[in-house]
Amino acid sequence: MWKHIALYAALFALGALALQWIDMQRMARLYPESVYDALLAAGFLALGVWIGARMxxxxxxxxxxxxxxxxxxxxxxxxRKVAVLQELAAGLSNKEIARSLGVSPNTVKTHLARLYEKLGATRRTDAVRRARELGLLR
Known part of the structure; x- marks a missing residue:
């Protein structure tokens, strides 16, 4: 059943393609300047996209x-503490940080406690703010 449907679809697609090709040939003979303009516009479009992407x-x-x-x-x-700090800045919980870095949640808590001490922070948001001020995070 599906083979027949695919065959008919392919035949209809080929027929539509042939009709479009014939129509394009007729349009190209009747309006050659329009075809040239369209090709020129497509070329400039491609050039503009390429230059824009480069710049x-x-x-x-x-x-x-x-x-x-x-x-x-x-x-x-x-x-390692920088990695914990980056995950902290991404808004992850201790369990998510532990899963991401492949350590236990207690290790993450220890890293965070040391980070708070070194950054002079009392909360997660303070630590992230202070790290951004120091240029440790983007």
């Missing part, structure tokens, strides 16, 4: 984010 792809202010290594060294924040 917008690299902005002058784009730099690689380094996470302020000087502040990290001064505060003594390890890369």
């Amino acid at each position: 917008l792809g690299r902005r002058a202010g784009d730099t690689v984010f380094d996470g302020n290594p000087k502040a990290l060294a001064e505060l003594g924040i390890s890369p």
Whole structure:
């Protein structure tokens, strides 16, 4: 049953394609300047998209984010604590952070307690705000 339906659909598609091809041939003979204009417009459209992608792809202010290594060294924040801080900034709970990093929730609590001490924060939002001020997070 499905084979017959697919066969009829393919035949109808080929027939429609043939009719469109014949119509296009007639239009190209009757209005050649319109065909040239359409091809020219398509070329300029492609060129504009390519130039726009190239220009917008690299902005002058784009730099690689380094996470302020000087502040990290001064505060003594390890890369693992930075990972916890990034997950914290993403709004994840302790259990979600633990699952994401492959550690226990108690380890996450310990990392957060040390981060609060080093950043002088009392809450999660304070820690994230202070880390952004220091340039540790984007």
